Amino acid sequence: DQQVKQNSPSLSVQEGRISILNCDYTNSMFDYFLWYKKYPAEGPTFLISISSIKDKNEDGRFTVFLNKSAKHLSLHIVPSQPGDSAVYFCAADFTGTASKLTFGTGTRLQVTL
Amino acid sequence: EAGVAQSPRYKIIEKRQSVAFWCNPISGHATLYWYQQILGQGPKLLIQFQNNGVVDDSQLPKDRFSAERLKGVDSTLKIQPAKLEDSAVYLCASRPSPSQRGTHNEQFFGPGTRLTVL
Numbered sequence: 001d002q003q004v005k006q007n008s009p010s011l012s013v014q015e016g017r018i019s020i021l022n023c024d025y026t027n028s029m030f031d032y033f034l035w036y037k038k039y040p041a042e043g044p045t046f047l048i049s050i051s052s053i054k055d056k057n058e059d060g061r062f063t064v065f066l067n068k069s070a071k072h073l074s075l076h077i078v079p080s081q082p083g084d085s086a087v088y089f090c091a092a093d094f095t096g097t098a099s100k101l102t103f104g105t106g107t108r109l110q111v112t113l
Numbered sequence: 114e115a116g117v118a119q120s121p122r123y124k125i126i127e128k129r130q131s132v133a134f135w136c137n138p139i140s141g142h143a144t145l146y147w148y149q150q151i152l153g154q155g156p157k158l159l160i161q162f163q164n165n166g167v168v169d170d171s172q173l174p175k176d177r178f179s180a181e182r183l184k185g186v187d188s189t190l191k192i193q194p195a196k197l198e199d200s201a202v203y204l205c206a207s208r209p210s211p212s213q214r215g216t217h218n219e220q221f222f223g224p225g226t227r228l229t230v231l
Binding site: 004006032034036041042043044045046049089091093095099100101102103104105106 | 117144146153154155156157158161169204206208218219220221222223224225
């Protein structure tokens, strides 16, 4: 049972344009969501997160939107840069002692010149 | 601050052989995780330690996988005997205790060990 889904395996965007990566989840008990970025041969690195009490969180070029009723979140990158080319994983968590991440399958973003 | 260290980075073995991976988390991080990432999939949690105790090992194939975290610091994950389907990247992550945590709730990942079983 895939509780966190990223339905787009890949995305190609021109440099300077907006990248939008999507993620859907099924378990309404998740209350914290994170995006990780992964370069080849490296471990995932934390990018941005959002609590379920919010619907938007912004950090520089990165903004995450959460729609709880639709069980959907998205990551916006504006403007996209070639260095953003990586695999992006959406992850969902339960805060507190039960914390453990459930990851989506990832979206490979390619930012072209 | 040093990150999560893992070794070896790469390992190639034949099926039915044994293999062990080592992880040294960020200093002071109480929680340690082992994940398995199969090609084309997201990381899947195998086991979670809080200090030297197991919090969750519900997805660990206990007939062949074992893990320990003696003294609550570094950890080893062992596979014995390995199967072809164990080919994956094994990621270790750590997380600070609630008192150390900032506003974020993230886990910090090591570079992983890529295992190939032939």
